[in-house]
Amino acid sequence: MESIHVLGKAISSHPQSIEIIPGDLDIWRAPNSTTPFLLVDGHLGVLQKLLYKLYVTAQTIFYSIRREQRTPTIYSDLVDITAVILLANPAHQTALHERKKLVEARVIRADDELELLGLLQASKSHAKYYGHTEDGS
Secondary structure, eight states: OHHHHHHHHHHHTOOSEEEEEOSOHHHHSOTTOOOSEEEETTEEEEEHHHHHHHHHHHHHHHHHHTTSOOOHHHHHHHHHHHHHHHHHOTTOHHHHHHHHHHHHTTSSOHHHHHHHHHHHHHOGGGGGGGTOOTTOO
């Protein structure tokens, strides 16, 4: 769960771009880095294999806590978990709906949510979800 929170916070930190990257962490990570994600000059890189492992865990936790009584901890968990789910699958309607409820509850600022959704839409790795190809057609 710690990696989900770390990634969720990184996604919510207003990166300039988010990319899903292939390869092994050892290829990409700086020798002294302890995070499993890359944040370079405001650009967030997430390894594909790690993202999909976190996606499975995030979905399991999401479906177990989304109906619980809302507390600050549950709200925080839902923000991070849904960010990870949407990074892996931007068309996940249940996570999108949950984030809408978080905006309505003023847990997430509407401007921040629009910025995140724009980043997800702009990601080359998710262009197929929005009917775009890499050449923009």
